[in-house]
Amino acid sequence: MSDTLLTVENLEVQFRSGSSTTKAVNGVSFSLNRKENIGIVGESGSGKSVTATSLLRLIPNPPGKITGGRIVFEDKDLLRLSDKEMRKIRGNEISMIFQDPSTSLNPVYTIGNQIVESIKTHQHLNKKEAKEKAIHMLELVGIPEARKRFSMYPHEFSGGMRQRVMIAIALACNPKLLIADEPTTALDVTVQAQILNLMKDLQHSIDTSIVMITHDLGVIWETCDKMLVMYAGNVVESGTVQEIYDNPLHPYTWGLLDSQITESVSSEEELNAIPGSPPDLSLDITGCPFAARCPFAEEICLKKTPEMIEAAEGHFTACHFQTKEHRLDRKEGKVHDRSNIKS
Amino acid sequence: MTEAILKVRNLKKHFYLDSPIPFKKSDQSVKAVDGVSFDVFPGETLGVVGESGCGKSTMARLVNQLIAPTEGTVELNGENLVNMNKEKLRVFRKTIQMVFQDPFASLDPRKTVGELIAEPLVIHKIGNKTSRKERVKELLEVVGLRGSHSGRYPHEFSGGQRQRINIARALALNPDVIICDEPVSALDVSVQAQVINLLKKLQKDFNLTYIFISHDLNVVRYVCDRIAVMYLGKIVEMGTYKEIYEDSKHPYTRALLSSIPKESPNEIKERIILKGSVPSPINPPSGCHFHERCPFAMDVCKVKSPELMDVGNGHQSSCHLLELENNPLSDIPIKKKEEEMECH
Numbered sequence: 001m002s003d004t005l006l007t008v009e010n011l012e013v014q015f016r017s018g019s020s021t022t023k024a025v026n027g028v029s030f031s032l033n034r035k036e037n038i039g040i041v042g043e044s045g046s047g048k049s050v051t052a053t054s055l056l057r058l059i060p061n062p063p064g065k066i067t068g069g070r071i072v073f074e075d076k077d078l079l080r081l082s083d084k085e086m087r088k089i090r091g092n093e094i095s096m097i098f099q100d101p102s103t104s105l106n107p108v109y110t111i112g113n114q115i116v117e118s119i120k121t122h123q124h125l126n127k128k129e130a131k132e133k134a135i136h137m138l139e140l141v142g143i144p145e146a147r148k149r150f151s152m153y154p155h156e157f158s159g160g161m162r163q164r165v166m167i168a169i170a171l172a173c174n175p176k177l178l179i180a181d182e183p184t185t186a187l188d189v190t191v192q193a194q195i196l197n198l199m200k201d202l203q204h205s206i207d208t209s210i211v212m213i214t215h216d217l218g219v220i221w222e223t224c225d226k227m228l229v230m231y232a233g234n235v236v237e238s239g240t241v242q243e244i245y246d247n248p249l250h251p252y253t254w255g256l257l258d259s260q261i262t263e264s265v266s267s268e269e270e271l272n273a274i275p276g277s278p279p280d281l282s283l284d285i286t287g288c289p290f291a292a293r294c295p296f297a298e299e300i301c302l303k304k305t306p307e308m309i310e311a312a313e314g315h316f317t318a319c320h321f322q323t324k325e326h327r328l329d330r331k332e333g334k335v336h337d338r339s340n341i342k343s
Numbered sequence: 344m345t346e347a348i349l350k351v352r353n354l355k356k357h358f359y360l361d362s363p364i365p366f367k368k369s370d371q372s373v374k375a376v377d378g379v380s381f382d383v384f385p386g387e388t389l390g391v392v393g394e395s396g397c398g399k400s401t402m403a404r405l406v407n408q409l410i411a412p413t414e415g416t417v418e419l420n421g422e423n424l425v426n427m428n429k430e431k432l433r434v435f436r437k438t439i440q441m442v443f444q445d446p447f448a449s450l451d452p453r454k455t456v457g458e459l460i461a462e463p464l465v466i467h468k469i470g471n472k473t474s475r476k477e478r479v480k481e482l483l484e485v486v487g488l489r490g491s492h493s494g495r496y497p498h499e500f501s502g503g504q505r506q507r508i509n510i511a512r513a514l515a516l517n518p519d520v521i522i523c524d525e526p527v528s529a530l531d532v533s534v535q536a537q538v539i540n541l542l543k544k545l546q547k548d549f550n551l552t553y554i555f556i557s558h559d560l561n562v563v564r565y566v567c568d569r570i571a572v573m574y575l576g577k578i579v580e581m582g583t584y585k586e587i588y589e590d591s592k593h594p595y596t597r598a599l600l601s602s603i604p605k606e607s608p609n610e611i612k613e614r615i616i617l618k619g620s621v622p623s624p625i626n627p628p629s630g631c632h633f634h635e636r637c638p639f640a641m642d643v644c645k646v647k648s649p650e651l652m653d654v655g656n657g658h659q660s661s662c663h664l665l666e667l668e669n670n671p672l673s674d675i676p677i678k679k680k681e682e683e684m685e686c687h
Contacts, residue, residue, distance in 0.1 A: 043532070043533060158621075188394040189394075189558065189559075189560065189599060190598060190602045190616075190617045190620075192602065193602035194617070215531060215532065217532075218603070218605055218606065219604055221606070221608045222604055245607055255533060256533065259533045260606075261539075261562055262606045264606075267564070270540050271536040273534070273537040273540055274536075275537070277503060
């Protein structure tokens with residue numbers, strides 16, 4: 001068996017509304033090995049969540065549609081499977097944790113019921129065995145008095161506890177891949193630390209790969225081996241976490257790193273913000289999507305879309321000026337006068 | 344020392360639950376804010392941090408008299424706002440404005456930006472139509488938008504721009520104090536930095552005083568001069584940002600600080616991971632509210648609630664550990680050892 005668990009090639013997802021089409025994801029490619037974690041980071045609207053939900057073919061259709069690309073999981077092309085075959089994969093081999101733990105559980109069923117549902121769909125266990133397994137899962141995710149909690153409803157749980165229940169449901173069938181879409185964004189920092197710790201512990205015990213979607217670079221540093229930086233539906237940089245932290249290449253990644261408030265930023269200096277806001281994806285973008293906000297943009301950036309190239313070993317980036325032969329000088333936070341370039 | 348612009352003393356808000364017996368006040372209440380006292384000095388930023396449900400937002404609304412407190416006083420420029428008559432309060436409200444968290448919910452979608460920003464001027468009967476128009480244009484430019492944007496509707500703007508509109512609206516009456524309730528939590532990092540820069544610049548330009556509520560400890564450290572840490576309706580620690588971040592005396596503050604996500608993949612964090620989540624404020628734990636989650640809890644913590652104690656440099660903390668001769672907290676460094684390791 002090969003070591004590659006998931007390969008995504010040139011994934012394209014579009015949303016139609018009326019006469020306009022929004023290109024939410026525009027050619028995303030990556031691959032993930034077993035027991036490896038990949039982080040996808042980007043601002044809202046960059047297409048990170050759409051990429052994640054496409055992996056499970058959960059994009060509502062209409063209006064959304066996967067218009068191109070391949071998603072190969074083990075040796076199956078997920079985009080070619082029938083709905084029935086897909087259902088066997090969802091929740092069993094690939095499962096997902098969503099952002100908001102208060103809306104992703106059904107309020108009218110007990111949490112025990114919801115875990116058992118997932119177990120009974122995919123495993124040949126009788127009612128009693130399924131219940132025991134569910135209680136075991138609840139204990140595994142650190143819910144005290146699991147037997148008593150089994151018959152409680154979601155509203156009796158706090159946000160962090162609900163997210164633990166979600167993790168219990170997601171891991172109940174020992175999935176090979178877990179997609180976590182902003183799993184800690186809705187939680188307090190103290191609880192976020194608990195949940196991230198729990199995910200790391202469980203990963204070791206059941207050998208799952210994780211696709212972690214987040215806008216918080218801190219979460220990536222904590223949990224991931226590889227990362228993708230997304231902007232306006234495109235991957236602008238990819239590589240190992242260590243490499244991107246030590247040696248980021250794309251100007252957008254620079255902007256993202258610089259606008260983080262860290263301990264080393266003195267409150268006397270101004271923060272390095274990226275000027276402007278992301279482009280409207282329902283309009284056709286020619287050239288580099290980041291050009292309008294990029295301090296290094298030149299004529300070519302507005303005309304030609306940069307390709308992903310391997311600028312260093314295993315480290316890809318899509319920028320006209322970041323190649324093996326030529327490098328930009330990173331000017332931290334310096335914003336140049338871009339009034340001469342009209343977008 | 345200059346006179347405090349805002350003095351809050353023993354502020355309490357108890358929300359009574361529905362009573363099982365009609366027309367009888369329930370004896371169960373949620374003590375959302377339970378005896379909070381602090382001063383805010385002109386031109387400074389007081390940060391309020393804490394987990395959700397600790398009462399930070401309720402406190403903001405109490406200070407602004409958007410809800411009436413159960414007990415306590417709020418003095419603005421020497422006048423008590425609690426139980427002030429409505430007409431007089433309206434005049435005082437001019438000096439204290441608010442910026443809310445959600446830039447999507449806090450702007451009326453049926454009004455143009457110009458109408459929204461002029462609204463406080465209309466309410467307080469300031470100027471005429473033309474002068475208001477001028478003022479709106481000026482305010483839009485102050486917050487980094489264009490004067491020509493005044494005819495547009497909120498949905499035409501992005502989250503960061505909407506938050507700028509909210510800030511322009513709060514500035515319309517030339518207030519002294521602005522209460523910012525999680526002003527950047529709903530924004531992306533790159534936009535968050537823009538809005539924080541704007542808030543800091545406005546503070547310098549107009550000599551504003553901020554009460555800045557946030558759950559993001561990095562943002563608070565960057566923006567604030569002094570910080571109050573709240574837990575279950577009480578301030579458990581208060582001091583300058585330096586004191587809080589470098590020499591915190593309360594285990595809860597320590598735990599909060601240690602749970603900030605890593606700043607680099609290489610950082611090694613010694614975490615104090617708290618058990619469980621914030622207990623219910625209806626039946627808070629006896630003694631020190633924090634004792635059930637505190638890794639250092641002693642017998643006395645279960646019985647006696649600690650008082651805020653002065654520990655020097657205007658730094659106050661409420662913890663029984665401070666009474667001990669050898670405080671276990673002082674052995675735990677807050678600063679990570681990463682820098683030392685790099686030196687070797």
